[in-house]
Amino acid sequence: MRARQQVVSWFEQKDWKPFRFQRQAWNAYLDGQSGLIHATTGTGKTYAAWMGAIIEALAERSQTPPIATSETKVKKRTSTRRKTGPRLRVLWLTPLRALAADTLNALQAPVQDLGLPWTIETRTSDTSASTRARQRKTLPTALITTPESLSLQLTHADAADQFSDLRLVIVDEWHELLSTKRGVQTELGLARLRRWHPNLRTWGLSATLGNIDQAMRYLLGGDGNENSCPDSVPVSSVGGHGVLIEGARRKRFVVDSMIPKSIERFPWAGHMGMRQADAVVKQLDHVQSSLVFTNTRSQTEAWYQEILKRRPEWAGQVALHHGSLDRKTRSWVEDGLREGKLKCVVCTSSLDLGVDFSPVERVFQVGSPKGVARLLQRAGRSGHAPGQNSCVTCIPTHALQLIELAAARDAISQRSLEGRQPVACPLDLLAQHAVTIAVGGGFRPDDLFDEVRQTKSYQSLTRQEWNWVLEFITTGGEALRAYPDYSKVRIDDEGLYRVDDRRISLRHRLSVGTIVSDASLTVQFLKGPKLGTIEESFLSKINPGDQFIFAGRQVELVFVRDSKVWVRRAKKLGNVRIPRWMGGRMPLSSQLATAVRQKLDEAANDEFLGPEMLALKPLLRIQEKWSYIPRLGELLIERTKSRQGHHLFFYPFAGRLVHEGLAALVAYRLSRQVPITFTISVNDYGFELFSPTRALLDQVITTQLFRTEGVVEDIEACMNAAEMGKRQFREVAHIAGLVFPGYPGNRKSAHQLQASTGLLYDVFTNYDPDNLLLKQAQQEVLELQLEQTRLMSTLHALQSSLVILRDIPRFSPLGFPLMVDRLRQRISSEKLSDRIRRMQESLEKAAGPV
Structure with a gap:
């Protein structure tokens, strides 16, 4: 009881009060349960999942010493970052690198204030080589990492020992992973950890998801029979081995649209809504800190330029953020948002997820969000604290998108959210995982088959398919068995499938993952820093001397050498291009499409409800007439x-x-x-x-x-x-x-x-x-x-x-x-x-x- 009271007191010192769903999550964890916490963005999911482990650690300290005094706290905060602590107990999986640093700050605060001798670190592709080398020897008490980094950990023969004290795995933003092969990769990693720790507790965090029951089943694997709890009360529901906890729904979302002064009755798409740029900038004048979301990286680059063109005095207060920018640039932008130093950041889905930027007052969405859940997720970046409203203003890029924006608001009010459909039995990833385990010490076919089938994604895996995978990784299959390079795994005298070749092991570690994109090259100034990466397909369309906009700067291509694109600042401003990245076209979700049909049905019955539909009335009158x-x-x-x-x-x-x-x-x-x-x-x-x-x-x-x-x-x-x-x-x-x-x-x-x-x-x-x-x-x-x-x-x-x-x-x-x-x-x-x-x-x- 004292440990729980210490945590409650820590909340009170922050002028917070634990929500009922947070307490329920702590209790469920301490009872040895696993489950999923489904709560609106900005309502405290992080501490709902984290503080159970903190209470457990506080209770385990024999003759727990008093909470550290403020003087002691200062010393702890100013001490060196790396210190000796318990071995790895908590593994926190996150889908985005941007989330790792923000999560680290959130997790460290109660650990330091409550005097726990824990070390907490991150490990992603952005982690330095020296830190990764140190972590190979000793993992911190809590590690924040990605599904890919977990798979890399499993390629080491001592992985079981490294994870020997593991008690808890937390999967953040599970809804984002669920419908991708990265989600399946997470399932496979969890299955291996559960093999070593049958009582391992697993908790997922999710928001804005329609098929939450199915999401929990895929997270927990096995044959559990989970049940959801009623929407009306935020209580938990315990099934076969899962607890679904619904968070407090006190979050209020304010969604409005920036309706153009004149509506084209014959609209067309493709001009990225720049006609609205003046109106957007006037709105930004009255906001201390904001995010402007776009659906593509190209739009991000273009809108950043348009904003600065209209407000050049904002240079240094306006930034852009997307996944192709250099890590240092992204980190600078994220820190600037946290500290309230940036007035506006133009971004893509790289800042979609649960990053806590408390100073952000307002969110703008350029173009249709194409999905109800996506709009809620982005709106939640503002008012990112319990009790605060999340405000989003939608900026249509052509007139017909006003229907989608009106439909999205209706769907939000009805809580009609999209589900994410899991990926079923991808054999390419299974082959990769089998080689991963073979590199990490080897496996016996029957054992790994049973382990893999504990995941929901591979529950339907047949023996015939499994035997095909084994044949593929050992010989290359029917067509490639004559080529030694495809015979990666050998069977030793004891029937163990192993990889002994160091070259094969190295190449496999460098290829682990499911994110496959067009080949990218690093963009770097001749005399200056790296800017980020652009896809080779864009580079093939330009020549030395051509200019393009990237990372908010207008640059001139000098030459390409050693897998790098060397550029310099463009001196004479001329015709410029904006790089195009693959995967920019998002389709309308089924829920939003249904809501659009409903709005048109209302209009056909002469009901024009809401400002967007009233603005479209002349257009729809012509549609009806002609x-x-x-x-x-x-x-x-x-x-x-x-x-x-x-x-x-x-x-x-x-x-x-x-x-x-x-x-x-x-x-x-x-x-x-x-x-x-x-x-x-x-x-x-x-x-x-x-x-x-x-x-x-x-x-x-x-x-x-x-x-x-x-x-x-x-x-x-x-x-x-x-x-x-x-x-x-x-x-x-x-x-x-x-x-x-x-x-x-x-x-x-x-x-x-x-x-x-x-x-x-x-x-x-x-x-x-x-x-x-x-x-x-x-x-x-x-x-x-x-x-x-x-x-x-x-x-x-x-x-x-x-x-x-x-x-x-x-x-x-x-x-x-x-x-x-x-x-x-x-x-x-x-x-x-x-x-x-x-x-x-x-x-x-x-x-x-x-």
């Missing part, structure tokens, strides 16, 4: 003819990725009726099929276009499935260890890696067509690039929808942005903007005054 506003349960198809040809517009409102597959499928099925060629464009609301001749739509629309039979076969026939599979195979091959990206400072180029994986893909296709990695790549194409599950659900919905076919004399407000997206594929940006302006003027003239 075409139709689709209601719930309806599919609108528009048909029109222009001087260029014939246009078909479909509006399923299912998100960009689904529409890419659906457009190709519909085009293919139409072309099988009468030979015809289509050009396709898509966005989150629908897709356009453009053709030189009129498509015979009426005859087949009700029976053929949306049937679910033969969907996979038709998609493979109508899309370049082989090329898409080959691209996806690059990631699979990298994770499985089929290709080696190179040593630090001597990384292979993107062209070299593409050539290697392309050759392997062709070899497997021709000589080992049943290769399971090939099949995995093909399945990932369908699920990741086309969202097959959601595509099938959309087809089922369309089969029962009432089809509204409208022949219209000209482009409607919903169809105009789709037509522009198609034009963008073949017209330069300068000519495109001029042409769009002329078309808008013509349509506005036809529409008449507002």
Whole structure:
């Protein structure tokens, strides 16, 4: 009891009071339970998970000495960072490097104030080589690290000894990991730790998640039967071996929109909302500290420049933050936010998660957040303390996004949050993990099979698949057994699978992980610091002397040498480019898409609720007058003819990725009726099929276009499935260890890696067509690039929808942005903007005054 009171007293010294859910988490931990804490951002999840271990340590001290005096505390705070303490007891896993430093500060405060002789450190890719070398000998009492670093720890033969005193694993931001291979990597690491410690307590922290029960099952593994607790009360629910604790829901989110003074009735996407920059800067004038979120790194660079262009006197008070910046730059920005020295930081998802920047008063979201949970997560960066409101202002980049912003606010009020679907049985990662354990001392096949099947992701793993993985890591498989480089693991005389070759061990450690991106090169001044990294694909499009903007600076390319891009400050300002990074297009989530349909249904019934919908009333009036506003349960198809040809517009409102597959499928099925060629464009609301001749739509629309039979076969026939599979195979091959990206400072180029994986893909296709990695790549194409599950659900919905076919004399407000997206594929940006302006003027003239 005294230990608990010490912790409560520490809260009181901070003018805090422990929430009920925090006390429940401490009690559950002390009772030997594992579970998941689901609480709104900024309500105290960190201390809910952490203080149970602190109470346990305080209680274990024999004849616990009194709490350190203030004089003693000062001495502790000013002592050297590294001190002798108990061996590793707590492992804290975090998905982002930016979270590690912030978490370290939060965890250290009660440890120091309560006089515990614990050491707490971080270990990420940003950790110095000297610190990593020291940690190889002795781990701190609490280690904050990433899933990749945990896997690296498991490659050492003494890993079991290093983790011998481990009692608790905390997985932060579990919702962020759940639907990725990094989440599966976490599951595999936890399974190994539980093998050594069957009573290991595991706690996850999560916010803004719809499928919280499933999330807990995947975190805890095994065969637990967890139950969620009622939404109305923040109490815990104990299942077979899991406790789900709902946090106090006192957090209030204030969501508003920055509505433009004039609304384009024929909007188009692509200009990144810069017309709103003046209004944004005026709002920033009245805020002490703020975050401006964008959806891509390119937008971050562009908005940073726009803000400084309008307020040059803010130089030094405005910064930018994204994952490609140099570590020192990112750390400087994070420290500046914590200390309240920065007025504004333009950022991407690199600051999405639970980083505590208490001075931040307000958050701005540029463009649609594309998901309800993502908007809540970003809003939570402001008012990041119990009892404070989180405020976010959304900045539409084109008029139709106002519907999404109004829909997002409705979904938040109804707590309709997206779930994150786990990844099922990725064999590329399983092969990597098996080599990891083989490097770390070896394994027996039956033992590791049983261990791996304790994870939810591999619960369906068959003996046949496991035997295939064993064959793959020992011989390279059917097609590669003649090449020694692919025989990584050997079987010793006792039947133990081991890696004895030091070269193989080194290369494997350098390749551990699931994050695969385009090859990147370091950008560095000729005389000055590193700026960060850019992808090789962008670099291939520029020449020495060309200028580009990166890390908020306008630089000139001098030369590329030794895997580095050497630049200097641009003296003569001219035409500049902004680097493009892969993976910038996020589709509309299913929850937000449903909410958008609801807002349109209201508008069709002449209900324009909220400022966003009122602002869109003139646009939607034109849509209704010239075409139709689709209601719930309806599919609108528009048909029109222009001087260029014939246009078909479909509006399923299912998100960009689904529409890419659906457009190709519909085009293919139409072309099988009468030979015809289509050009396709898509966005989150629908897709356009453009053709030189009129498509015979009426005859087949009700029976053929949306049937679910033969969907996979038709998609493979109508899309370049082989090329898409080959691209996806690059990631699979990298994770499985089929290709080696190179040593630090001597990384292979993107062209070299593409050539290697392309050759392997062709070899497997021709000589080992049943290769399971090939099949995995093909399945990932369908699920990741086309969202097959959601595509099938959309087809089922369309089969029962009432089809509204409208022949219209000209482009409607919903169809105009789709037509522009198609034009963008073949017209330069300068000519495109001029042409769009002329078309808008013509349509506005036809529409008449507002």
